[in-house]
Amino acid sequence: MRLSEMKEGQTGKVMQVGGNSVLRRRIFEMGIVKGAELYIEKYAPLKDPLELIVKGYHISLRVEEASQISVEKVE
Amino acid sequence: MTQPAPITIALTGNPNSGKTTIFNNITGTRQKVGNWPGVTVSKKEGLIHKFGHDLKIVDLPGTYSLTPFSIEEIIARNYILDEQPDVVIDIIDSSNLERSLYLATQLRELDCKVLFALNMEDVARARGIKIDVQKLVELLDVPVVFTVGNKNEGIDPLLKTAIELSLSGREPPKRRRVKYSKDIEAAIAKLQSVLQDKVSASFPYNFRWTAIKLIEDDKIIKERICEKVADYCRMILTETQLLRKNLSERYDDDPEIVMTGERYGFIAGIIKEVQTTSARQRIDLSRNIDLFLTNRFLGFPIFIFFIWAMFQLTFTVGAYPMDWIEWGVGRTGAVFATLLPDGLIKDLLVNGIIAGVGSVIIFLPNILILFFCIAIFEDTGYMARAAFLMDKIMHLIGLHGKSFIPMLMGFGCNVPAIMAARTLESEKDRILTILITPFMSCSARLPVYIVLAGAFFAGNAGSVIFLIYLTGILLSIITGRLFRSTLLRGADAPFVMELPPYRVPMLKSLLIHMWDRSKMFLKKMAGIILIGSIVVWTLSAFPRNISFSRDYTAEIQALKASYVDRIHAAADSEKKQLLLERDAALTGILKAKNAERAEQSYMGRIGKVFAPVFAPLGIDWRGSVALLTGFIAKEIVVSTMGILYGAGEEPEALQGALSSSGMTPLAAFAMMTFVLLYVPCLATVAAIRRETGSAKWTIVSIVYSTLLAWVMAFIVYQGGSLIGLN
Numbered sequence: 001m002r003l004s005e006m007k008e009g010q011t012g013k014v015m016q017v018g019g020n021s022v023l024r025r026r027i028f029e030m031g032i033v034k035g036a037e038l039y040i041e042k043y044a045p046l047k048d049p050l051e052l053i054v055k056g057y058h059i060s061l062r063v064e065e066a067s068q069i070s071v072e073k074v075e
Numbered sequence: 076m077t078q079p080a081p082i083t084i085a086l087t088g089n090p091n092s093g094k095t096t097i098f099n100n101i102t103g104t105r106q107k108v109g110n111w112p113g114v115t116v117s118k119k120e121g122l123i124h125k126f127g128h129d130l131k132i133v134d135l136p137g138t139y140s141l142t143p144f145s146i147e148e149i150i151a152r153n154y155i156l157d158e159q160p161d162v163v164i165d166i167i168d169s170s171n172l173e174r175s176l177y178l179a180t181q182l183r184e185l186d187c188k189v190l191f192a193l194n195m196e197d198v199a200r201a202r203g204i205k206i207d208v209q210k211l212v213e214l215l216d217v218p219v220v221f222t223v224g225n226k227n228e229g230i231d232p233l234l235k236t237a238i239e240l241s242l243s244g245r246e247p248p249k250r251r252r253v254k255y256s257k258d259i260e261a262a263i264a265k266l267q268s269v270l271q272d273k274v275s276a277s278f279p280y281n282f283r284w285t286a287i288k289l290i291e292d293d294k295i296i297k298e299r300i301c302e303k304v305a306d307y308c309r310m311i312l313t314e315t316q317l318l319r320k321n322l323s324e325r326y327d328d329d330p331e332i333v334m335t336g337e338r339y340g341f342i343a344g345i346i347k348e349v350q351t352t353s354a355r356q357r358i359d360l361s362r363n364i365d366l367f368l369t370n371r372f373l374g375f376p377i378f379i380f381f382i383w384a385m386f387q388l389t390f391t392v393g394a395y396p397m398d399w400i401e402w403g404v405g406r407t408g409a410v411f412a413t414l415l416p417d418g419l420i421k422d423l424l425v426n427g428i429i430a431g432v433g434s435v436i437i438f439l440p441n442i443l444i445l446f447f448c449i450a451i452f453e454d455t456g457y458m459a460r461a462a463f464l465m466d467k468i469m470h471l472i473g474l475h476g477k478s479f480i481p482m483l484m485g486f487g488c489n490v491p492a493i494m495a496a497r498t499l500e501s502e503k504d505r506i507l508t509i510l511i512t513p514f515m516s517c518s519a520r521l522p523v524y525i526v527l528a529g530a531f532f533a534g535n536a537g538s539v540i541f542l543i544y545l546t547g548i549l550l551s552i553i554t555g556r557l558f559r560s561t562l563l564r565g566a567d568a569p570f571v572m573e574l575p576p577y578r579v580p581m582l583k584s585l586l587i588h589m590w591d592r593s594k595m596f597l598k599k600m601a602g603i604i605l606i607g608s609i610v611v612w613t614l615s616a617f618p619r620n621i622s623f624s625r626d627y628t629a630e631i632q633a634l635k636a637s638y639v640d641r642i643h644a645a646a647d648s649e650k651k652q653l654l655l656e657r658d659a660a661l662t663g664i665l666k667a668k669n670a671e672r673a674e675q676s677y678m679g680r681i682g683k684v685f686a687p688v689f690a691p692l693g694i695d696w697r698g699s700v701a702l703l704t705g706f707i708a709k710e711i712v713v714s715t716m717g718i719l720y721g722a723g724e725e726p727e728a729l730q731g732a733l734s735s736s737g738m739t740p741l742a743a744f745a746m747m748t749f750v751l752l753y754v755p756c757l758a759t760v761a762a763i764r765r766e767t768g769s770a771k772w773t774i775v776s777i778v779y780s781t782l783l784a785w786v787m788a789f790i791v792y793q794g795g796s797l798i799g800l801n
């Protein structure tokens with residue numbers, strides 16, 4: 001499923017990152033690499049962007065960017 | 076004996092790693108702040124003497140990586156490549172070791188002498204993270220020093236190690252670097268041998284690193300190769316292209332993406348060895364604060380409250396020191412006025428320079444307070460949350476969430492607002508924000524609206540002024556979309572942004588922040604305003620000998636003479652009344668004289684030349700002159716109109732004079748529209764020039780806003796006339 005489809009409080013494991021090369025590389029450099037676990041901390045009050053916890057730090061992404069990341073839900 | 080050159084130490088690290096705090100601790104007040112050439116990222120340097128050596132400390136911009144995407148990354152990398160500092164200190168946030176090591180591995184590839192400062196280890200320990208430093212030193216073959224920046228701990232050992240490292244003849248270690256997978260390593264080796272063959276030994280960069288960057292399709296390195304070895308440029312690039320193509324097929328992905336993944340793989344291996352995280356559940360204060368500050372329901376009200384508080388502080392509290400400065404400027408003018416003999420020099424000094432520079436220096440308290448508030452927002456980490464909250468709305472205009480703060484500040488004063496656009500990382504976002512900020516109607520434009528709306532829309536003045544503000548906001552949105560789809564086209568910069576943990580700001584750092592920015596305002600603005608004031612003064616003070624249509628001197632004498640007898644004859648109780656009457660009559664004559672002088676001055680003549688341009692907007696030559704002088708500062712529009720309509724500076728008198736001058740309400744509205752939109756003021760233009768760093772964008776801004784002002788005022792006046800609104 002896409003990262004943008006996940007709900008607050010869920011955790012996903014990164015399967016693949018799409019999008020243009022600049023965006024992908026930025027996302028990778030911030031530690032969102034294949035296999036990394038992402039915790040959905042919250043969505044902004046206007047539902048965009050969203051806040052993730054990766055490797056212990058907080059990152060915000062636009063929903064549009066999050067829809068490029070496919071994840072596998074971790075129970 | 077000549078003094079040995081200072082040892083250059085560059086500080087690098089992730090944003091929010093505590094780098095700036097360490098820099099401030101090392102250098103204290105001995106900092107020199109400038110700009111990196113051609114860009115608006117500030118460059119900080121400090122020269123100190125420690126342990127018997129002169130040390131030059133350079134604070135490189137905070138980056139997550141050395142991939143040349145953002146200006147900061149390009150600056151940091153170019154500095155290390157081209158200036159070749161003696162030592163690079165990489166400041167690592169211990170609680171974010173894994174991500175910090177990404178930059179660290181890139182530094183290791185760069186072939187420079189690097190040293191790690193493990194910063195804020197206390198925070199990491201509190202979070203249950205333990206780092207085995209011995210292992211880390213061994214695995215990466217790099218000296219490591221512990222520091223706690225905000226407690227000023229570990230700074231001396233850090234500098235000592237840096238000095239030792241720079242003096243040791245030790246070559247940067249070749250081992251313990253990221254090793255990529257077999258095919259990539261083969262490609263690197265191939266390219267490396269081509270480079271070694273074809274490129275002379277004087278080639279300044281490490282061959283392995285250059286080969287890696289070529290395979291990553293690094294545009295800057297490709298250009299550099301062609302500059303340095305033009306002969307083999309094509310051959311090397313063709314070879315690179317071929318290798319990249321093979322690798323892409325092999326991995327079914329771009330090589331740079333594969334390599335980023337492999338670097339993280341290498342880091343994961345190190346992390347497994349050196350870091351242990353105890354599973355104990357921690358109470359995360361920062362997260363709890365965030366549950367409140369970015370709460371679905373409370374987030375916006377709190378944000379609005381903070382912004383409101385910032386405005387209150389800036390403009391209400393700032394009003395007191397503004398009064399003092401105004402008083403001081405007035406006194407200075409008065410002192411010079413009494414000291415100097417009447418004449419050109421006095422007029423230039425008092426009415427030109429002191430009045431002109433005084434009108435700008437008055438904003439200093441506002442700017443200091445505003446920048447202090449912004450420094451608090453930035454240093455606590457709230458700025459990132461503000462961007463998080465506002466991004467959705469700002470994104471509709473094609474902007475970043477962080478653009479909101481500068482735009483909002485524009486309602487106060489455009490100058491600090493444009494300077495606040497510095498907080499935006501992407502250059503496109505920054506330029507667009509700078510271009511649309513002037514449409515936020517600043518407080519200096521308000522007096523013009525008050526006079527015009529008061530005179531022509533008495534009962535509805537408030538609504539009319541609100542409508543003007545709204546027009547500004549709407550046009551900024553339209554302009555944003557327009558520029559995004561034309562001059563500033565291109566994909567939006569990724570919003571990927573860290574939300575750093577909340578921190579208690581340090582006063583020292585807040586003050587340094589505030590002063591850096593305010594100093595720039597003073598330096599640059601004062602120079603330009605000084606020149607501008609002299610020009611406007613010259614245009615309105617010359618030519619000196621005007622042949623007046625009436626003999627004002629004779630009239631004044633006659634008037635005085637006629638009152639002398641009457642006052643003499645009058646009873647004591649009536650004398651006061653008569654004196655007032657006489658003064659009023661005198662002021663009337665003087666106002667008429669000033670109006671005529673203004674009309675005949677060069678400024679007045681220029682105004683008349685421009686009058687046909689403004690005629691379709693319903694603005695007469697007097698309005699044209701007022702608008703021209705308003706280029707210096709919008710407040711001047713009111714005082715110029717006061718002189719030209721022979722009404723003096725009191726708003727009521729001017730309103731009366733305007734109403735009886737034949738100006739229609741529609742023309743007044745057109746003029747307000749024009750004032751809202753055209754070039755804000757000289758100080759703003761100077762700020763735009765400075766912050767965009769480009770004459771082109773400055774001209775675009777001036778031309779676009781003035782054209783838009785004309786077109787909108789034209790639509791208002793002609794359109795209104797057409798539907799019979801006049």
